[in-house]
Amino acid sequence: MKERLKEIEIQAISEIDAASTQQALEGVRTKYLSRKGILSQLYKELGSVDEQDRPAIGQGINRLKSIFEQDIKQRMHELSGDTGSTESEAFDVTMPGLWPDIGKKHLITRTIDDICGVFSRMGFAIIEGPEIETEFNNFEALNIPLDHPSRDTFDTFYLNTENFETDPQKRRLLRSHTSPVQIRYMQAHKPPFSIVVPGKVFRPDATDASHSFMFHQIEGLVVGDGITFANLKWALFEFARQYFGEATKVRFRPHFFPFTEPSAEVDVSCIICQGQGCRVCSQSGWLEILGAGMVDPNVFKKVNIDAEKYSGLAFGMGVERIAMLRYGIDDIRLFYENDLRFLRQF
């Protein structure tokens, strides 16, 4: 039986190859593959084969069937002049593709999502808070006293509230940083926690290529038992590495913020020149991108967290600044003009 299969295989293949018209090929198909064809006949004879050989012979017939079908199909293509590898009609493949009609998220949104994504993977929760704030949340609770020069950097838009001069309790302002959300969060939650807070902030700055009266910040806060300055360094190293690239170097410089002690300004190695010195980093090799520090005990006092039991790290960064550095944007106004030719680039 086995030998017979072999013979049939050789015979059929030569007949398929020899068929010179579609009609002739159809004849070959009928001879072997039709209901009364040779393969059907073989299936019928299968009953009389030794039981132990039966599976192997069955598979052999199946194999022939699929080979013949394949070969006949292939030969049919050849006979019809359609080889399957070339189209008969002329077609210019260099014509432009049809662009899918999709939009883009704003680069600010994208940057916020990317940065918060890094912190999310480190276990931080993304939190938001209101833009209209009280003086307490924006200043006092953050250890920024009235009539202190440290307020100079926090010039603030006030709302035109009733009895503005005489009723400071009811005064409302547009937050000048995202830090008031720290205060709100700490008032409502018990440590430990780690949060990042993206959002809009407002400062009465005259608008030019590098200043805007409205911009975005991302704030981070971790409070727990035994949180250290060394942990702060780790968190920001990790962020810089993941966001700017593995080789990014980070430098902490002492600085002053009313709401952290110790405080630091944090530089990353210039992402344009890799620290060699260029125009963007003023030849220093470093770009300042973050403010950070350990939560000042006075801040904990305002939100009734025991500074003996808990410590905290905090940091903040400007979203537009980071996007400008990363994407080489030289004018902050581009973010708010909403020119589609700008928006579609990212």
Next chain:
Amino acid sequence: MKISYGWLRDYVNTKVSPETVAGWLTMAGHEVSLIEQKSGDTVFDIEVTPNRPDCLSHIGIAREISAAARKPFRFVHAKPSRPRQEKKGFKIVRENKLLCPFYSMRILRDVKVSPSPKWLAKKISSIGLNPINNIVDITNFVLFETGHPLHAFDLDKLSGSEIIIRNAHAGESIVTVDNVGRKLTPDMLVIADRLKPVAIAGVMGGKDSAITGQTKNILLESAYFNPIAIRRTSRALGLSTDSSYRFERGTDRGNIVASLNRAASLVCDIAKADAGGFLESADRVQPPAVISLRVPYLNKILGTSLKPVEIRQILVRLGYRVKGSSAMEVVPPSYRGDTTREADLIEEVARIYGYDRIHAVPASIITTCQDDDLKDFLAKRNMAKEALVSSGFNEVVSYSLVSKDLLKDMLWADEGLIEIKNPLSKEQEIMRPSLLPGIIKAVAYNTSRQVYDIQLFELSNIYFKDNKQYREEPYLALALYSKEHGSNQKDISGQGFLQLKGAILNLAETLGVKNLKLEKTTSNTLCEGRSIAVLSGSEMFGSMGRLKDNIADAFGITGSLFVAEINFRQLALSAHPERYYKPLPRFPYAYRDISFAIGDMVEYKEIEALIKRIGSHLVEEIELLSEYRGKQIEEGKRSLAIRIIFRSKDKTLTEEEIGSADAAIRSGIEKTFNAVLR
């Protein structure tokens, strides 16, 4: 602040390069933002943080270099050229002791006012000031050497024989040395003679008593003024000086008389004066408080294992007195009024030890969950943005503050608007009560730059006053505008309208908004017959349609602009995006197309409802293939082609079943709407 490297070397002995010194300073928290070469000297521009008034001088910076670099520091000891003596017949009257706890002065007679000697003029120029005359230059020199502001009066221009430190009287004014007349208010502290104010304390002196070429006798003042009072005065007058800048940050009370004597001895040497009397009036100074510093706590905050001896060395180098070991008692020097707490000392230790020497240590992971409401909202907001972006809309971010004029263009009613008390310009007067002005402005910005294929959205807050509450609510705005380059807009068929409607339907579908309805409405801003309201159940939370031409005109936009604005908070609340699997159909579908001419007054919505009613459970879907109005159709009618998809859940439909449903629908449309089938 400008600091001369040459000048610094008078106090700290260093042979290293200016760049190295700049590096030390930067890494000790005094960022050197600029290094300039200037006539043989190097000048640093240093950003001194507001907590460190002690560093607003060459000696202050020299002290920091000495601590950071372990270099010896040489203090300048200025001795008065004559022993102290009371000036007979002259008196200091401190009427307001609270705002002026310390006032001292010296009289210097027979001065020769002249140009400064070369070395002094050079020092003054090195930090970017113009030399004026020897007396003024000396007070400036001492200010930038020690950080303590002094003031010199022409003694002969003062009436009476007393210096009075008092609040200004109502209605008083003074012409200051910059030749500006300034109105004073009773909360401002002044230095006065018998008749009138002669200086705004700590801010600026008066012109009448200023040093001139003719000055013979001088009264030199050195005092401590309350920082808050000086700051308020300086801000109220809009006048910030080198002097007020230091007083409002807090000056060194241990340095008042030393600076006075330093200046007096220079005046005697340089201007050949006779040292006259010294006079002081002061409250008792509280001794500086002792601060406890626990070494284990310091290491716990920093994540370090510093030994007491290292900590002590750092603090001593910074001028602190330290007792004890693991629990330290620390007394700050008089110039470090900024360090009053343990936390402040920890920062000092970390700063001088070097932030770069504290090694990063992974924090134990604190995983935190968002509160449910916020989590739900943020997830839906993100879904909405994804849905809009995938339907071709680009996100914009526009200013939350807008001008009144912009709102006027939108025909916006005045009520409920939140005004900004201190806008910098007219562009920032009002908190936007709607996203539409911003997004329409963005459309106009694009069309005016030949960008005509515009689909925008903004999902952000609007602001309004509601029953005296200041509110902010997330809203969603969409804008759609389309025009071929250089051609007129061709949107007569309402494609833009349907495209925007489709985007909203897709958004609602993505978010799983239940019972979404879009119904005809009228609006102030949208064209009659081209506007619909967005509702869920009976609650309306938005609208969309074609912007009225007069509004579009006001923004400089020609042609049809389609816009929508939706209260996103409400939309999100009615959204239930959770999905459950629905079994896939098991049997094939069949379709029939129906074309007919029908009266204009019949709405598609009615036709659709009729087909569903007649076809019942066999109708799976109804598609509008085309709408046509025009030459081949009678006036007042339109032709519609509709495809009906038939499918049963239970079996393959037979030709007969499909045929009879199709026939019933055709005759229903014909009879109910008086339509003409084709």
